[in-house]
Amino acid sequence: MPLDDTRIRALLEATGATHDVEMDCEEFLGVMAEVAELSASGQPIPDRLRLAAEHIRLCANCHEELTAVTEVLGGQSPANQS
Amino acid sequence: MGEDFCEDIVQETLIRVREKVGEFRGESRIETWALAIATRLGFDELRHRRWKDVPLEQLVAEGSEAVLAEPEQAPGTERGLLRARALAALRTAIETQLTDRQRQALLAELEGMPQAEIATRLGTNRNALYKLSHDARRKLKAQLEASGLAAADVRWAFE
Numbered sequence: 422m423p424l425d426d427t428r429i430r431a432l433l434e435a436t437g438a439t440h441d442v443e444m445d446c447e448e449f450l451g452v453m454a455e456v457a458e459l460s461a462s463g464q465p466i467p468d469r470l471r472l473a474a475e476h477i478r479l480c481a482n483c484h485e486e487l488t489a490v491t492e493v494l495g496g497q498s499p500a501n502q503s
Numbered sequence: 504m505g506e507d508f509c510e511d512i513v514q515e516t517l518i519r520v521r522e523k524v525g526e527f528r529g530e531s532r533i534e535t536w537a538l539a540i541a542t543r544l545g546f547d548e549l550r551h552r553r554w555k556d557v558p559l560e561q562l563v564a565e566g567s568e569a570v571l572a573e574p575e576q577a578p579g580t581e582r583g584l585l586r587a588r589a590l591a592a593l594r595t596a597i598e599t600q601l602t603d604r605q606r607q608a609l610l611a612e613l614e615g616m617p618q619a620e621i622a623t624r625l626g627t628n629r630n631a632l633y634k635l636s637h638d639a640r641r642k643l644k645a646q647l648e649a650s651g652l653a654a655a656d657v658r659w660a661f662e
Contacts, residue, residue, distance in 0.1 A: 428613050429590070429593075429661055430658075430661045431613065432593065432609075432613060432643075433589065433593075433654075433657050433658060433661060434658070435640055436640050436643045436644045436647060436654070437644070437654035437655075437657070437658065439637070439640040439641055439643075439644050441641070443633075443637055445630050445633045445634060445637075446618065446629050446630055446633050447629075447630045450539060450540070450543055451526060451528075452530070453539040453542075453543075454530075454531035454532070454535035454536040454538070454539045455530040455531040457531075457535060457539065458531050458532065458535055479640075480618070480633065482546070482550070482617055482618050482619070482629075485546060486539070486542045486543055486546050489542050489546070490535065490538055490539050490542050493538060493542075494535065
């Protein structure tokens with residue numbers, strides 16, 4: 422059974438978004454609150470948090486946690502922001 | 504998810520907050536910072552409960568079978584040919600460039616197993632698992648580039 426297109430696309434997306442230097446999950450936890458507050462207030466993520474923004478594209482678990490925190494703060498999930 | 508679950512997470516959160524409060528940089532409200540810690544602990548526990556009975560070996564075996572399977576006959580279109588090339592490059596990279604642990608981590612992630620759960624099964628932690636996965640993705644990216652496949656073209660092929 423070949424991998425379905427959704428998984429292949431996910432793998433290729435992750436591969437394409439890979440950088441030599443990335444933030445890991447523990448480092449992301451250190452800035453998650455700041456990113457969540459920015460997202461909840463509709464502000465863009467500033468360049469100094471670029472690694473955090475890249476991390477949530479690649480890490481489904483951190484993205485899920487950020488979404489939950491943002492929604493608790495009354496904001497829109499980062500996944501749903503245009 | 505009952506009262507006991509919530510009490511356990513709150514207790515664990517208070518312990519972590521005490522341990523980590525020196526790392527708080529004041530870039531957010533401290534309540535939000537503590538909420539982030541609680542959320543991580545709670546989600547990790549919920550993910551563990553959902554996945555604890557799923558054998559990693561089974562997921563990896565199913566993933567290997569899926570990744571290493573020969574693709575269906577590609578249609579004779581530009582998109583179809585590009586898809587076939589990308590799949591072949593991916594298969595080669597996964598088979599020849601990754602270590603066993605990198606292959607296990609990557610395939611388990613593709614099957615949806617949470618990182619903390621994969622890390623536990625591999626005897627490591629979520630952070631080290633992320634680094635393992637990062638190294639695996641870098642190798643796949645290098646292999647795709649070495650095969651002359653631009654990321655944008657490959658994405659187009661699978662749209």
